[in-house]
Amino acid sequence: MFTSIIKRDGRTQDFHESKITDAIFKGLQAVSEADRQQAMELTLEVMKKIRAKYKEDSFSVENVQDIVETVLIENGLAKSAKSYILYRENRSRLREARSELMDAVSEILLETNRENANIGNSPSAKVLQISEVASKNYYLKRMLPEKEANSHINGDIYIHDLSWYGKTLTCLQIPLDRLLREGFNNGHGYIRPPKGIKTAAALAAIILQSNQNDMHGGQSFAYFDRDMAVYVELEKKRQDKLIRSNLELLGLSADETKLEALVLERTKEETYQAMEGFIYNLNTMHSRAGAQVPFSSINFGTDTSEAGRMVTECFLLAYEKGLGKGEAPLFPNVCFKLKEDVNFEPEDPNYDLFQLSMRVACKRLFPNFSFQDSSFNKQFRDEEVAYMGCRTRVISNCNGPAVTNSRGNLSFTTINLPRLAIRAEKDLSCFWKSLDEMLEHCVQQLITRYNVQKKLKVKDFPFLMGQKLFLDSEGLSPNDSIEKSIRHGTLSIGFIGLAECLVALTGKHHGESAEAQALGISIVSHMRRRCDEAVQKYSLNFSLLATPAEQLSGKFTKPDAEQYGVIPGVTDKEWYTNSFHVPVEYQISAMDKIALEGPYHKYCNAGHISYVELPSAPEHNLEAFEALIRAMAEADMGYAAVNFPVDICCDCGLNGVISEDSCPKCGGSNISRVRRITGYLSTLDRFNDSKLAEVQYRQVHQKF
Amino acid sequence: MRLSGITPESFVDGPGLRFVIFTQGCLHHCSHCHNPESWPGDAGKEFSVRQVIRLLKRQKKSKQGITFSGGEPFLQAAELAQLALAARQMALDVVTYTGFTYEQLIKNNDPDIKALLYASDILIDGKYMHELRDIGLQFRGSSNQRIIDVMATKNNGQVVLYHFEQFAKKNAPK
Numbered sequence: 001m002f003t004s005i006i007k008r009d010g011r012t013q014d015f016h017e018s019k020i021t022d023a024i025f026k027g028l029q030a031v032s033e034a035d036r037q038q039a040m041e042l043t044l045e046v047m048k049k050i051r052a053k054y055k056e057d058s059f060s061v062e063n064v065q066d067i068v069e070t071v072l073i074e075n076g077l078a079k080s081a082k083s084y085i086l087y088r089e090n091r092s093r094l095r096e097a098r099s100e101l102m103d104a105v106s107e108i109l110l111e112t113n114r115e116n117a118n119i120g121n122s123p124s125a126k127v128l129q130i131s132e133v134a135s136k137n138y139y140l141k142r143m144l145p146e147k148e149a150n151s152h153i154n155g156d157i158y159i160h161d162l163s164w165y166g167k168t169l170t171c172l173q174i175p176l177d178r179l180l181r182e183g184f185n186n187g188h189g190y191i192r193p194p195k196g197i198k199t200a201a202a203l204a205a206i207i208l209q210s211n212q213n214d215m216h217g218g219q220s221f222a223y224f225d226r227d228m229a230v231y232v233e234l235e236k237k238r239q240d241k242l243i244r245s246n247l248e249l250l251g252l253s254a255d256e257t258k259l260e261a262l263v264l265e266r267t268k269e270e271t272y273q274a275m276e277g278f279i280y281n282l283n284t285m286h287s288r289a290g291a292q293v294p295f296s297s298i299n300f301g302t303d304t305s306e307a308g309r310m311v312t313e314c315f316l317l318a319y320e321k322g323l324g325k326g327e328a329p330l331f332p333n334v335c336f337k338l339k340e341d342v343n344f345e346p347e348d349p350n351y352d353l354f355q356l357s358m359r360v361a362c363k364r365l366f367p368n369f370s371f372q373d374s375s376f377n378k379q380f381r382d383e384e385v386a387y388m389g390c391r392t393r394v395i396s397n398c399n400g401p402a403v404t405n406s407r408g409n410l411s412f413t414t415i416n417l418p419r420l421a422i423r424a425e426k427d428l429s430c431f432w433k434s435l436d437e438m439l440e441h442c443v444q445q446l447i448t449r450y451n452v453q454k455k456l457k458v459k460d461f462p463f464l465m466g467q468k469l470f471l472d473s474e475g476l477s478p479n480d481s482i483e484k485s486i487r488h489g490t491l492s493i494g495f496i497g498l499a500e501c502l503v504a505l506t507g508k509h510h511g512e513s514a515e516a517q518a519l520g521i522s523i524v525s526h527m528r529r530r531c532d533e534a535v536q537k538y539s540l541n542f543s544l545l546a547t548p549a550e551q552l553s554g555k556f557t558k559p560d561a562e563q564y565g566v567i568p569g570v571t572d573k574e575w576y577t578n579s580f581h582v583p584v585e586y587q588i589s590a591m592d593k594i595a596l597e598g599p600y601h602k603y604c605n606a607g608h609i610s611y612v613e614l615p616s617a618p619e620h621n622l623e624a625f626e627a628l629i630r631a632m633a634e635a636d637m638g639y640a641a642v643n644f645p646v647d648i649c650c651d652c653g654l655n656g657v658i659s660e661d662s663c664p665k666c667g668g669s670n671i672s673r674v675r676r677i678t679g680y681l682s683t684l685d686r687f688n689d690s691k692l693a694e695v696q697y698r699q700v701h702q703k704f
Numbered sequence: 705m706r707l708s709g710i711t712p713e714s715f716v717d718g719p720g721l722r723f724v725i726f727t728q729g730c731l732h733h734c735s736h737c738h739n740p741e742s743w744p745g746d747a748g749k750e751f752s753v754r755q756v757i758r759l760l761k762r763q764k765k766s767k768q769g770i771t772f773s774g775g776e777p778f779l780q781a782a783e784l785a786q787l788a789l790a791a792r793q794m795a796l797d798v799v800t801y802t803g804f805t806y807e808q809l810i811k812n813n814d815p816d817i818k819a820l821l822y823a824s825d826i827l828i829d830g831k832y833m834h835e836l837r838d839i840g841l842q843f844r845g846s847s848n849q850r851i852i853d854v855m856a857t858k859n860n861g862q863v864v865l866y867h868f869e870q871f872a873k874k875n876a877p878k
Contacts, residue, residue, distance in 0.1 A: 589712060589713045590713060591713060591721075591765065591766055614715060618715050618716075620716075620841075620842035620843065621715055621716065621719060621720070621842075621843075623719045623720035623721075623768060624715045624719070624720050624721050624722075624768075626720075627720050627721040627766050627767075627768065628721070628766075630766065631765075631766045634766075656839075
């Protein structure tokens with residue numbers, strides 16, 4: 001009698017004849033009316049053959065399956081045999097998928113992978129990563145049409161945030177004003193409107209956190225100064241009442257002017273504390289899926305009221321001061337909105353805040369700067385165009401009002417431009433043809449995903465839809481689909497590696513030749529035209545994105561190098577250059593880089609950003625900083641930032657460029673090195689490998 | 705004129721973005737000098753004033769001014785003074801570094817030295833003294849060096865330090 005059998009993975013397991021009967025029964029069932037009796041008779045024959053061929057307990061599952069097939073065929077059950085074989089194959093495919101998944105899990109358990117620089121290495125982070133891998137596998141193997149799944153797997157395109165594919169949308173400009181004015185409910189009870197600035201700031205952080213749990217991308221406030229100013233005014237009234245009643249209790253009277261000044265001073269102190277608390281909260285609440293702090297952004301700088309100015313100033317000062325030991329706050333992403341007649345010229349009311357924002361940027365890399373007067377932002381006169389996270393911009397709307405608040409991106413997919421160029425083998429007409437095919441493929445893929453997303457229900461988004469954050473969700477009930485609301489969102493086609501694409505096509509990138517630059521402009525403007533055509537054709541908000549390349553910097557390049565070999569200037573590095581950027585390793589003056597990249601901003605209506613790299617913070621030369629910002633405005637950029645190394649000694653707080661391993665002031669070796677990674681800040685130890693390589697190659701625009 | 709190099713875009717040699725000319729030849733030989741290759745008078749490359757003006761015209765966009773560094777600029781004062789006047793005509797301001805002190809320069813009655821001095825808006829004077837090194841200083845290496853407002857100094861008859869407009873003086877409450 002047999003007692004055990006060898007499993008596929010080599011382990012030994014108890015042997016049961018009934019399992020053979022079950023498998024044969026399923027095989028028979030697939031072709032005709034199943035007969036359990038027949039299955040049992042066939043099992044006896046199988047057992048006879050096993051006994052004849054194998055000694056006790058020396059056979060494997062595979063051996064048994066081979067014998068079952070032979071027996072079925074010998075009994076004239078060829079059809080059943082075939083279905084049995086198919087059943088076997090199907091089972092083994094599932095097994096392989098499972099073991100792939102298991103391999104990924106065991107890798108994650110060793111060390112959380114570094115795909116995203118905001119993820120730590122906590123137990124929650126690992127659980128998050130495992131569920132992301134499982135989700136990704138599920139969507140790729142079970143849900144996506146094969147053509148779309150394959151083009152993602154082989155690296156023609158990259159479907160972003162695939163693990164969230166059928167569950168949610170990307171990002172949102174949150175209508176902070178309304179939520180604070182009306183109060184909200186994040187699942188455990190109603191939260192009343194705040195009466196002071198500290199509560200308002202605390203609730204603002206909770207709002208970012210609550211909505212982050214309903215979405216996978218950036219969470220942003222577009223008018224932070226204006227929206228918080230209301231509560232600075234209330235704070236002022238509160239302080240006035242408090243001081244007067246205290247005086248009355250003490251039986252004192254005070255000079256009215258002095259009293260007013262005291263009220264103002266107290267209000268400012270409270271506002272500063274509130275902003276400090278807001279920053280601390282956003283850097284400590286690991287609430288994005290339990291493992292990451294929210295991808296938060298704020299936009300401000302244009303409110304010229306006393307209260308609005310106080311919000312901007314206090315936030316900047318608190319951000320400059322940093323966390324408890326002077327560490328750089330990594331969040332929120334701060335965007336200072338530059339606008340003519342408001343803060344751009346010395347005579348403008350908020351020019352001093354522009355100056356302050358540059359001083360803070362010298363120490364903390366943020367704020368970034370958005371240009372409200374660029375040709376493509378200025379047309380939205382009654383709205384300010386806010387940017388989110390790394391670069392996302394949402395404004396035009398073919399299905400309703402072109403507003404900033406209550407809208408965001410639904411999903412985005414990036415094209416591997418260098419691969420199209422390599423395959424074209426310098427034949428431009430071949431390149432244009434394949435680019436058109438790829439754009440059409442992306443449009444269809446985004447629609448496929450949209451069709452999944454639109455079927456989600458209001459109740460799937462307790463905060464985002466339940467609290468009516470998204471445009472046009474007001475009239476919807478919990479069981480309604482979200483389609484009516486999300487048609488206001490954007491579907492974006494991104495691209496990466498314009499520089500390598502141009503090298504593959506012409507031998508030079510756009511920093512090296514005017515001809516390449518002209519071709520670059522025609523490629524990007526062509527992609528935009530195809531997006532605009534898709535808007536007309538499908539009545540959905542398609543837009544063109546200069547992709548933030550964090551997760552992508554290695555994913556396209558490695559397979560391309562394997563497939564097409566190492567091509568100088570194309571596949572000879574570990575990454576492809578970010579969107580339309582001039583390669584980071586190319587030596588070029590800052591002014592030339594600005595002039596070259598500026599023209600691309602207007603085509604990338606889903607978001608864009610340009611950087612200038614300096615060898616050190618221009619803290620003693622804000623005039624030079626300002627000259628760069630002005631040149632960016634003149635080049636018709638929409639969103640830009642200045643980069644330089646920021647090293648902070650965690651022991652003594654020294655802030656600057658620390659080129660040695662230990663602090664030159666206190667000798668401490670605990671140095672935090674803050675760099676910008678695709679729009680967000682991170683410390684160097686959290687970069688993924690290909691990004692780390694890119695940072696080491698970044699060419700500063702001036703040598704010492 | 706003999707130059708050791710030209711940096712068309714500098715963030716650290718005076719206020720704003722600047723076009724910087726490094727002259728060849730120096731007699732100060734400060735210890736720990738940043739550019740010792742600029743010491744010998746016969747190294748570097750010969751340029752005509754017109755050649756440099758042509759380069760400057762191409763690069764003047766977004767520039768606040770031109771800076772003379774070195775080397776010791778006052779060893780080639782005549783040519784640099786011509787260049788400074790051309791720059792001023794292009795609405796660029798002029799910053800001149802020197803290893804001499806202001807007092808040493810005005811004692812000398814050389815008309816070329818006077819011409820360069822008074823064509824400059826800002827003079828950053830004094831040798832680099834390594835023992836007075838301070839990396840926190842604006843535009844300078846050591847604390848003995850001064851940023852001098854040339855016009856105000858001339859009018860006052862004594863050294864007036866340059867006053868930078870400070871828009872961003874606000875500080876966080878304690």
